[in-house]
Amino acid sequence: MSLHLVSLSPFPSKLYTPKNFPTKCPRLCYSTLRSQISQIERPSPNYKPTIWTHDFIMSLKVNNVDEELQERAEKMGEEVRRVMDEVLIRPWQVLEMIDEVQRLGLGHRFEDDILEALERVVFSIRLDNIVASPHKCGLVFKLFRQHGFEVSQDMFSHLMDENGEFIPTIQNDTKGILSLYEASSLTFDGENDILQIAKPFLIKCLKNILMAKEDCSLSEEVSHALELPLHYRPPRLEARWYIEECRKTRGYNDFLLDLATLDFNMVQSLYQTELQEVSRWWKDIGLASKLNFVRDRLVECYIWAAGVTPQPQLSKARIGLTKVSALITIIDDIYDVYGSPDELQLFTNVVKKWDLDGVKDLPDYMKICFLALYNTVNELGYDTVKEQGVNSIPILAKKWADMCEAFLVEATWNSNKVTPSLKDYLENAWVSVSGSVILSHAYFLVTQNITNEALDALQNYNDLLRWSSMIFRLCNDLGTSKAELERGETANSILCHMRESGHLELDSHDYIRGLLDEAWKNLNKNINESHNISRFGKPFIEAAINLARISQCTYQHGDGHGSPDTKSKNRVLSLIILPLALHGQE
Known part of the structure; x- marks a missing residue:
């Protein structure tokens, strides 16, 4: 029997365009708010604490490669070019x-x-x-x-x-x-x-x-x-x-x-230095220590960032995307497990307005979260203005607002015990998975010559963003659906298909894997289309496909981000912690 696939075009027909946003980027002090986090009795998902503490990260001795080895690498590189x-x-x-x-x-x-x-x-x-x-x-x-x-x-x-x-x-x-x-x-x-x-x-x-x-x-x-x-x-x-x-x-x-081997160790030493920098930032803003219901997954977020932008010359992008991914994880937890419906609506409205007027109406735990978001995104936007004269904040703020609105839809479904159709779920879920937020930030972080054509494509959710995000979403659902079903959540692609088709869970897994194969074929087509290459540039095209790749890897054997296991730990060890032995060292 042939597999019948639902059309993978469940996207809103409405094109998203940013409203006018303030261009000022004031920075507020976090310390005035840290003491205000109220102790309210709320549900907790009991996420495991991180095994990668700040002290451990800072104790890493960066594996610098000496000049002699670097010269040796350059000479070997010339031999490759000769061939x-x-x-x-x-x-x-x-x-x-x-x-x-x-x-x-x-x-x-x-x-x-x-x-x-x-x-x-x-x-x-x-x-x-x-x-x-x-x-x-x-x-x-x-x-x-x-x-x-x-x-x-x-x-x-x-x-x-x-x-x-x-x-x-x-x-x-x-x-x-x-x-x-x-x-x-x-x-x-x-x-x-x-x-x-x-x-x-x-x-x-x-x-x-x-x-x-x-x-x-x-x-x-x-x-x-x-x-x-x-x-x-x-x-x-x-x-x-x-x-x-x-x-x-x-x-x-x-x-x-x-x-x-030389090259791997050189890049790894750079990764270690970057991780130490973002760990200092993470400790300074204090979200993980003050919001005890959230997942502290900074190192896993760095793995995401290194997966999306692995090239050594993209250090700034990895640091920026780690911050973005860490904030996405925190906000996702607020919508998934902690915020009340009224609080989530308030938070969504404040993010949509992207100003400070509504902060006073937020509960204390949301205040510190919004201000961390506001300051971080505005700082990233300021760098783009300074370096290229382009104000990216309106586009970035709109992406965060769209993601929060999609989070709110899912929270409402779960609160009301509603399981939507698969099409309705996917129309919302490719946005809620956060791929568009990550890739929009990535564009400004990796692109040397920003074009109006690319900005229009970002605002209008170009198919490159959509298919990369769809792969992210389907991989996420395949890896996390078991835990979500056990928690009583009502909206993921597996459950939606089971309810809609009457199929068993394993059959629905096969069906979603079929959709995933189709999504990859669509992404392959988009990354090879000449107008996308000329519009976005090669670094962003690579970031889009790399987001799909790190998604596939992270959720291949379960929830490698939210509930890291031995495979997740080994990814961190192999990519960041343990160098390869050089010839003569064994």
Whole structure:
């Protein structure tokens, strides 16, 4: 039986446009309000305290890489560039190196070189001359899609029989099957979908490889890919995994692995310094210590920020997005578990007005929260005015207001024990998941040349924001629905589909996973559309897809943000805390 999917266009037809907001950015002192938090008997979700205390974070000894190692990395980088320059002589070898460079987390060092090499291949060599095998087909398709080049799935037609199915002999080609499977995650909605049609066959072949338990050097990669394709994984976390995996077979005598290890530790030391900076900010504003009902998840919020903007040159963006994510988490808890309906309406109104007149009417715990929000967003907006002459505050304030209104809708549903239709739920939930707030801030934090066209697209909830947020929402629901159902919440996509269709929970999970696959295809299409690339610029395009990736990773095995488990802890350890051993250190 084929899976029938609900149309994934459940968005408000009304286009959002910001109202006039004050351009002044006064900063108020938090200390006058901290003593006013009243002790009211209220429900508590009993969230676990953070294991990453401020003292622990500040005790980290930043793993600075000395000048000699940095010079060594630069010399190895020149060797990589030398090989890439030979793309017209050895095109296939260069394409394989590009893939290796990217998987090892080195793409940020060679962005221009990679793009130039791929352009030279496109304009100088017929692709069908180097894609004879399934592995080559899959890799070429993946690389060119990743970098926005136009490439059709028709390139796979020579691997098909007269019935439109892959020829049987390829199932004995593990590397080829794996390559085609990875390529299938980059397909678009509406194109000739050879790979999507063949995906069940590719998955079956990969599972058979694992079940056979034969000596296969690719077994770990096959298992890793079946859990989550490379295209859906956050780049820096994937780099750590791949470096350690390659060491098992190559040891320490591979110069690319040496360079990747050096680079990983350099970026990690930068991450440690940034985390210490935001931890000082978090302690200073005192929200987690004063509002004892909220989740203290600063380090997890930093992981989000590093997932969205992993490139080392985007330090300012990671610091800003960590603050944004921490505030989103606090406000989400106010709406989900603590605020009364009247209080939530008051708070929503104050955020919509974005001024200080209504603060006096808020309960004390909301005052400190709103002022933290107000000061933080205005400070970020001030930086944009100072550096680029663009007032971002009206757009940012409107995004926060829209998210709070969506929070209020969900709180009302839960308060009244209402389960909406799946369509009504998704119309609201892609906004409430906060992706648009995160990405709107990200645009101003990563973009050097802000354009009016991009500002209009942000205000009108461009599809790039919508599909990235939809992936965020569906992953969130798949990871948190069990706990939400146990708490008695009435609105998430799993429950809405169960009530609407009469299906069991597992069937509804499968249905939502089908919607998630469709959302990825729509996001893939949007990030590759030339008008989006020219409108937003590459850094923001990457932030949009990286938000989807960190969402997929965080909720893959449960609620990795709200209820961190061992996998969440290991993400923090591998990305921020534990460096990779350099050659000669083991």
